[in-house]
Every structure is written in structure tokens, then in C-alpha cells.
Amino acid sequence: MSGKTVTRADLIEAVYQEVGLSRNESADLVETVLDEIAGNLTKGDNVKISSFGSFIVRDKGGRIGRNPKTGEEVPIEPRRVLVFRPSQVLKDRVSNS
Numbered sequence: 001m002s003g004k005t006v007t008r009a010d011l012i013e014a015v016y017q018e019v020g021l022s023r024n025e026s027a028d029l030v031e032t033v034l035d036e037i038a039g040n041l042t043k044g045d046n047v048k049i050s051s052f053g054s055f056i057v058r059d060k061g062g063r064i065g066r067n068p069k070t071g072e073e074v075p076i077e078p079r080r081v082l083v084f085r086p087s088q089v090l091k092d093r094v095s096n097s
Helices: 008-019 023-042 088-095
Strands: 047-049 053-060 063-066 072-074 079-086
Touching: 008 023, 023 047, 023 053, 079 088
Parallel strands: none
Antiparallel strands: 047 053, 053 079, 063 072
16 A cells, blocks of 8 residues: 555646646646536535545534543534545455555
């Protein structure tokens, strides 16, 4: 396992190498796709990418938490969270690599 983090620049370079668009066109394409995903998630829509996985927006209710250092009870406000659920295809690829 390499432990490398894939960055936007890495994605742009991969599109440039694989698709053959110019670097600027590759950057625009990657940015457009990421903006579209982020925009839909911001609206509360779920995003499903076939053979990759689903990004799901969930509403978490408020609750009482506890400060682990002091033991003091602290209210935790309701919030929206993003969850990623990998597809079975992606799980199989990761486990077989």
C-alpha cells in the first residue's frame, strides 16, 4: 500500500494522459465534474456514480454529548453530514489489489 493522496492536479494529469485533451481542457473538465457533484450535494441531493459508489447527504439530529476531558455534558447541534458508500465493484477492486 503506497499511502499516496490523489490531488486535483493528479486527476487533471490523468485526464490529460488518458483522454488527450489539453492540460487546460483537462483542468476545466475535472473542475466541472467536481463542481457538479458538490453543487448537488449542497442542495441535499445524493450522487451515485455507477461502479464507484454513492455520496449521501444525511441529517443528524441534535443530542447531548460529553466532553471526554472534563466529563461535562455538551449539546451537539443538528447538522448535515456527507457519507460515502462504495459500490460492490469498488470494494472488490480494493480488496483484490
